Structures are given as C-alpha cells and as structure tokens.
Amino acid sequence: MFSEISIYQVKPSKVDTFEAIMQEATEAMKVMEGAMFFRLMKRTHYIKEMSTIKEGRLPDPLTRVIKCVKYAHYWEFDTEENYGKAQKRLYESYWKAMEKCLIVPHDKLLGEVVG
Numbered sequence: 659m660f661s662e663i664s665i666y667q668v669k670p671s672k673v674d675t676f677e678a679i680m681q682e683a684t685e686a687m688k689v690m691e692g693a694m695f696f697r698l699m700k701r702t703h704y705i706k707e708m709s710t711i712k713e714g715r716l717p718d719p720l721t722r723v724i725k726c727v728k729y730a731h732y733w734e735f736d737t738e739e740n741y742g743k744a745q746k747r748l749y750e751s752y753w754k755a756m757e758k759c760l761i762v763p764h765d766k767l768l769g770e771v772v773g
Contacts, residue, residue, distance in 0.1 A: 659694060666731070674769060675759055680756070683756070693735055695733060701728040727745055
C-alpha cells in the first residue's frame with residue numbers, strides 16, 4: 659500500500675471555505691480507484707508540558723489562532739499508480755481552490771505503509 663500525509667496551514671479568514679472544499683473533496687477522494695482510507699484532522703489541542711504525557715492527562719485545547727489553522731490529511735491507496743491517478747484528479751478539480759486558502763504551499767509526506 660502507498661500513503662500520503664499532507665499538512666495544510668490555512669489562513670484564519672479562509673477556514674470555512676477550506677473546510678467546505680475539503681468536505682466535497684473528501685467525498686470524491688473516498689471513491690477514487692484504489693483508495694483504501696481517508697481521514698482529515700483539524701489541530702485543536704496541544705501538549706504544553708511533558709508531565710501531561712507522563713501522567714496521562716488530557717491535552718490542552720488551543721484557545722486562539724496566531725498565524726494559521728493547521729490541518730492534516732491521511733490517505734492510503736492499494737498502489738502507487740492509483741495514488742498518482744487520484745492526485746491528477748485532485749489537481750484538476752480542487753487544488754487551486756485549496757491552495758488559495760493557505761498561507762504557504764502544503765507539505766506532503768509520501769511512502770509505503772509499513773504497519
């Protein structure tokens with residue numbers, strides 16, 4: 659299997675637009691040939707101190723937006739070829755609208771699923 663993790667840094671004024679685009683794109687991505695799994699996550703919490711982890715406490719909620727709102731998406735495909743086809747379809751349909759919402763181009767981590 660082949661997977662991608664993308665990190666998006668969204669302009670605070672574009673959060674609603676980005677989420678609407680991603681909702682529509684998510685439905686399209688889920689039915690692409692070879693798509694095995696898709697998940698979008700919005701960063702809402704952080705860990706302030708190491709003792710939070712050591713003591714098993716709840717993470718701290720974010721209380722304000724400084725520069726951007728961060729999102730990550732993860733998807734898996736059965737083959738690299740189907741991943742490539744899906745990327746092309748995404749680029750042709752949602753890419754420009756997504757990019758207009760970001761403060762910097764999104765970052766991608768690509769690779770084989772190992773576990």
